[in-house]
Amino acid sequence: MNIFVVNCGSSSIKYQLFKWPSEEPICSGLVERIGLENSVITHKVYTSAGEQVIKRVLDLPDHEAGMQEVGALLTEPGIGVIQNPEEIEAVGHRIVHGGESFVQTTIVTPEVKEEIKRLAILAPLHNPGHYVGINVAQKIFSKATHVVVFDTAFHATMPEKAFRYAIPESFYTDYGVRVYGFHGTSHKYVSEQAIAYLEKPDAKIITIHLGNGCSMAAVDAGVCVDTSMGLGPLDGLIMGTRCGNIDPSVVFFLVSQLGYDIAQVDNLFNKQSGMLGLTGFSDMRDILKAIDAGDEKAKLAYDMYAYRIKKYIGSYAVAMNGLDAIIFTAGVGENDDYLREAVCAGMDFTGIKLDTEKNHKRAKGLREVNLPDSKVKVLIVPTNEELEIAKECFELLEK
Numbered sequence: 001m002n003i004f005v006v007n008c009g010s011s012s013i014k015y016q017l018f019k020w021p022s023e024e025p026i027c028s029g030l031v032e033r034i035g036l037e038n039s040v041i042t043h044k045v046y047t048s049a050g051e052q053v054i055k056r057v058l059d060l061p062d063h064e065a066g067m068q069e070v071g072a073l074l075t076e077p078g079i080g081v082i083q084n085p086e087e088i089e090a091v092g093h094r095i096v097h098g099g100e101s102f103v104q105t106t107i108v109t110p111e112v113k114e115e116i117k118r119l120a121i122l123a124p125l126h127n128p129g130h131y132v133g134i135n136v137a138q139k140i141f142s143k144a145t146h147v148v149v150f151d152t153a154f155h156a157t158m159p160e161k162a163f164r165y166a167i168p169e170s171f172y173t174d175y176g177v178r179v180y181g182f183h184g185t186s187h188k189y190v191s192e193q194a195i196a197y198l199e200k201p202d203a204k205i206i207t208i209h210l211g212n213g214c215s216m217a218a219v220d221a222g223v224c225v226d227t228s229m230g231l232g233p234l235d236g237l238i239m240g241t242r243c244g245n246i247d248p249s250v251v252f253f254l255v256s257q258l259g260y261d262i263a264q265v266d267n268l269f270n271k272q273s274g275m276l277g278l279t280g281f282s283d284m285r286d287i288l289k290a291i292d293a294g295d296e297k298a299k300l301a302y303d304m305y306a307y308r309i310k311k312y313i314g315s316y317a318v319a320m321n322g323l324d325a326i327i328f329t330a331g332v333g334e335n336d337d338y339l340r341e342a343v344c345a346g347m348d349f350t351g352i353k354l355d356t357e358k359n360h361k362r363a364k365g366l367r368e369v370n371l372p373d374s375k376v377k378v379l380i381v382p383t384n385e386e387l388e389i390a391k392e393c394f395e396l397l398e399k
C-alpha cells in the first residue's frame, strides 16, 4: 500500500511517501519558509542507488501553493515516483487540534473537516493550514482514503491534576476548557525510540520538541503525564512567533489600558511574539547569525528561550520524582548544538552532564551526547512524525 503523509506545520509542509507494511520510504520532502521570501522545497527520492535530492527556491505565499507544488513533484517526468496520483491509496494528515470531539485517528468526512476548520479558534496557526491541506490533497489524491492523526492523542493519558485549569469546574465540564497538549505524535515517537535505545520500559523521560512550535512532555514508563502546551498550542515554551507561558494579567493590561481587542491580543501572542517579537526573526538560523554579529537582543532572547526550557526540566523531573533521559528533537532541538549547551549548562545537580564535544559533532540518527558519568542521558532523537502517522493510518485501515 502507498501511504502519503502530510504534515502542515505553521511555516512548513513535511511530506513522505511510504510503501506499507514494509515501512519503506519512497520519497520525502520539506517545504520551508512558507509565507516568507524565498521558500525552499527540498525533495528527496530514495532509490536502490541512493538518495536523489532536488532543491527549488520559489515564493510560496501559503500552504495551498506549497501543496500544489508537492503534488506536481510526485509525478514530474524524470524525477516522479508515481505515474498517477491514483496510485496513492491512503493519505495521513497531521492535525494539531481535534478538540474534545476527536482524539483517535479518524477517516476524513465532511463533518471531520468542518470540525477541524471550526477548531481554528483554538489553533489559529495550524488548523487553517490543515483544512487547506486536506482539501487540496483530496483533489490531487482523489482515489485515496484520507485519514487524520491528532497531535493531542498522546497526551490523553495525563492525570486530571495535570490537565485541569484552576478555574470553576463548569468551564471544563460544559466547554472542554482544559490542557490538551500538542506535538503528541512527535513526543510519542521519540520517547518510544529512547525507551528502546535505553532498554528501559519504565524510564522517566522529558521530551523537548523545539520546532517553530515548541513543547515538552513528561513521559513516565511510556505514558505522558504532563505537557507544556495547553488548551491551544500557545502555552509553555518561547516559540518562533508565540510567547508561551505569560501572566494573564498582561491580557487585562492590553485590553483595559491599551485598548486592544481580543483579535489583536490573539495576533500579538500567536504571530508577533516569541523570538520574532524579541529579535525581529522567527527562524533560529537567523537568530544565530544575529548573535554572531553581536546583536544583544538576539542574545537575550536566546537566553530566555533556553531558561524557559530549564524551568520545565526542573518541574517535570520533580513531578516524576526522577529522570533517566532528556530528549532534544525537531528543527532546533536536533540541529542547534549551542541551544542544547545553553539548556544543559549549570544543571549538574540534576545529574545532567553534557559532553560538549559530542554535542557539537554533526551526526545523523539517535545519539547520546552526555558525559559517561552523567546520571541522566542526554539524547538527540530525530523525530519522525510522518512515519508514526503512516503507522497509525495503516492500523486504522487494517481494522
Ligand SMILES: Nc1ncnc2c1ncn2[C@@H]1O[C@H](COP(=O)(O)OP(=O)(O)O)[C@@H](O)[C@H]1O
Residues within 6 Å of the ligand: 009, 010, 011, 012, 210, 211, 212, 213, 240, 282, 283, 284, 285, 286, 288, 330, 331, 332, 335, 336
Ligand atoms: N541548523 C540549524 N540550526 C538552528 N536551527 C535550525 C537549524 N535547522 C533548522 N532550524 C530551526 O528549526 C525550526 C523549524 O523546525 P521544524 O521542526 O521544522 O518546525 P515546524 O515543524 O514547526 O515548522 C526553525 O526555527 C529553524 O530555524
Ligand SMILES: CC(=O)OP(=O)(O)O
Residues within 6 Å of the ligand: 008, 009, 010, 011, 096, 126, 151, 182, 183, 211, 212, 213, 214, 233
Ligand atoms: C502544535 C505546533 O505548535 O506545531 P508546529 O510546531 O508544527 O507549529
Ligand SMILES: [Mg+2]
Residues within 6 Å of the ligand: 009, 211, 212, 330
Ligand atoms: Mg513540526
